[in-house]
Amino acid sequence: DIVLTQAPLSVSVTPGESASISCRSSKSLLSSKGITSLYWYLQKPGKSPQLLIYRMSNLASGVPDRFSGSGSETDFTLKISKVETEDVGVYYCAQFLEYPFTFGSGTKLEIK
Amino acid sequence: QIQLVQSGPELKKPGESVKISCKASGYTFTDYAMHWVKQAPGKGLKWMGWINTYTGKPTYADDFKGRFVFSLEASASTANLQISNLKNEDTATYFCARRAAWFDYWGQGVMVTVSS
Numbered sequence: 001d002i003v004l005t006q007a008p009l010s011v012s013v014t015p016g017e018s019a020s021i022s023c024r025s026s027k028s029l030l031s032s033k034g035i036t037s038l039y040w041y042l043q044k045p046g047k048s049p050q051l052l053i054y055r056m057s058n059l060a061s062g063v064p065d066r067f068s069g070s071g072s073e074t075d076f077t078l079k080i081s082k083v084e085t086e087d088v089g090v091y092y093c094a095q096f097l098e099y100p101f102t103f104g105s106g107t108k109l110e111i112k
Numbered sequence: 113q114i115q116l117v118q119s120g121p122e123l124k125k126p127g128e129s130v131k132i133s134c135k136a137s138g139y140t141f142t143d144y145a146m147h148w149v150k151q152a153p154g155k156g157l158k159w160m161g162w163i164n165t166y167t168g169k170p171t172y173a174d175d176f177k178g179r180f181v182f183s184l185e186a187s188a189s190t191a192n193l194q195i196s197n198l199k200n201e202d203t204a205t206y207f208c209a210r211r212a213a214w215f216d217y218w219g220q221g222v223m224v225t226v227s228s
Contacts, residue, residue, distance in 0.1 A: 039214050039215075041215075043157075048207060048218035048219065048220055048221055049157065049207075049215070049218060050218075051214065051215070051216060054213070054214055055213075090156075092156065092157055094157075094214075094215075096211075096213070096214050096215075099171070099173075100159055100173045100174070101147075101159040102159065103156055103157040103158070103159070104156070105156050106156045106157075
């Protein structure tokens with residue numbers, strides 16, 4: 001199984017500052033079609049996960065451009081610039097390259 | 113608009129069974145696979161498996177083979193998850209999620225509590 005290791009476990013950010021979350025994969029997520037199958041989701045308190053970033057670096061529809069994704073075949077970063085109070089929740093990376101699909105353990109973002 | 117609406121919370125005793133549903137609307141049900149994800153209280157997301165909504169064929173992750181059954185009521189655009197012989201560790205929220213190339217729409221989740 002592909003293991004996704006997220007860091008940090010939690011992050012506390014002052015509104016207006018930036019935050020970065022790391023996700024490391026135990027295997028390359030680059031498919032034979034040249035697609036990097038790494039996704040970022042935000043689960044707000046009491047809600048279902050919502051897609052932020054697809055295929056490593058593409059912003060999902062309706063997501064503010066304060067969010068950005070980058071990375072290589074195995075190391076990925078979600079950056080949130082100018083954090084707002086509405087960004088609180090748990091961030092998960094996920095891979096849909098191969099079964100079983102797996103998620104990172106999550107990073108909780110709190111506001112200072 | 114596209115929606116996945118799941119059934120309500122369940123309180124069950126160990127050894128009982130539960131069936132939860134996920135009703136899709138706003139798209140052609142058989143065009144997209146339906147996946148199931150478990151989230152234990154205060155924990156992360158765990159993929160359980162999926163069902164091909166066109167053929168009805170289910171595929172289960174290793175940890176969910178045996179007591180877990182995915183099924184369809186295709187005429188009602190509904191996917192179901194049945195868990196038999198419930199255990200305390202089945203206490204969790206269960207999400208259905210539609211898969212395009214990724215999970216693009218999720219149900220609101222169903223909280224299943226197993227307690228004697």
